[in-house]
Amino acid sequence: MKIRQLVLPFFALSLAGCSIGNPNSSEVSLQYGGGPFDSRNFVECETDRDVSDVNDDHYYYPTGQRDFSFGDGDGMDSAALTSTTQDSQEVKVTGTVKFTLNTDCHEFTDPSGKKWPGGKLQMFHELIAYKYDAAPTDGGQPMKEGWKSLLRNYVGAALDRATDNEALKYPWQKLYTDAAAKAQWEHDVLEQLPAVLKSLTQGVDLITINSVLLQKPGIQPALVQGLTDKQAAELRQQAAEVDKQAAASFPGGIPGYQSYQQQQAVNEAIKAGKVQVLPVPQGSPVIVSPGK
Incomplete structure (x- = not known):
């Protein structure tokens, strides 16, 4: 009994001096370690609970599909975009992009020759997400506010360029009134978006685009009247x-x-009471006068 009483406090003290990585089923975490005066070094990717050194840090990223919504009103990840059509008219672009973060943790070498032992997720974290303070350091938590800024500057910027490039192929009325033309525009944006996005991430597919949904473009009031x-x-x-x-x-x-x-x-x-019929002799022309 005395031994058991000694073991439990010792175990509790041991955990108090540890860092615990605990990603849930829809997360993967990156572990970084080092002493209080040492530089931070990548340790490993984690998909299961892991007890680490007290000085270690964990950064959590989503493994499932996510949305990037852009438009008017609250709750959007970005304001509406604008594009210029073939006939030099500006249209408002709103919709949703569904994407998946590339959480591949297998070691790879990027186009510059740099090796990443933690794979593309490590590259994404160190080159992009860490600068935006985007990832929570505890499991099961929502992404931090910097995540939205990151999405706007990468997914949003790539989308803005792709919609601009493709809108130039159509006059505004085609995009606004022709369902087939609008569907083709949406398809072409989806085809172009991955390549544009990779150009912003050193040619590596750190974010995978799954689908693009573009709403009917908004046009100038004068064009609606015309x-x-x-x-x-x-x-x-x-x-x-x-x-x-x-x-x-x-x-x-x-x-x-x-x-x-x-x-x-x-x-x-x-019938509408706009004129009044005056009686006339039979056979004479009917005479009407304006009603009151």
């Missing part, structure tokens, strides 16, 4: 063409058709 006016003019032209065809086949030709339309207009005005 489109409405154009559609109204097209409808008037179509109505005029119908009238022309009807008049050609109407008994009495165009004069007969015009007389018929005038009579229909009078009938509608009487």
Whole structure:
């Protein structure tokens, strides 16, 4: 009994002098160690609980798919983007990019010749995420505020360039009214985005793009009004063409058709109370006067 009482306090003191890595099922952690006066050195990637030296640090990153949303309103990772179309009109771009952080921990050599024993995740942490203070140092915690800044400067910046490049292939009206053109624009952005993003990460796929969803682009109010006016003019032209065809086949030709339309207009005005019918002797023309 005395031995047991001694062991438990000793075990508790031992843990008090340790650092514990404890990633959950949707996390991987990077362990860095060194004395209080030594430089920090990479130790290993961890996917399971691990008890380390008290001076060791752990940085946690997500293993599953994540969203980068951009648009108006609260809760977005970034404000809406803007792109210029083929006909030099600026459109607002909103939507969502689904991505996965590359958490590969196998040793590899980057294009500059530098070896990373902790793989692409170590490279991502040391070259990018550490500077933004993006990763929590305890398991099961949300990403820190710097994570959003990191996403804006990498995923957001790459997306902005890709949407700009592809929007230049279309006039604004195609993107706004043609579903097939808008879908092709979205597809082309998805095709281009990974390469643009790799250009920002030294040619290494540190972030994998899974999908791109672009909403219908927002356009200038003047363009909306112009489109409405154009559609109204097209409808008037179509109505005029119908009238022309009807008049050609109407008994009495165009004069007969015009007389018929005038009579229909009078009938509608009487029904609506816009004109008043005055009594006249039988056989005389009908006389109408404006209603009150």
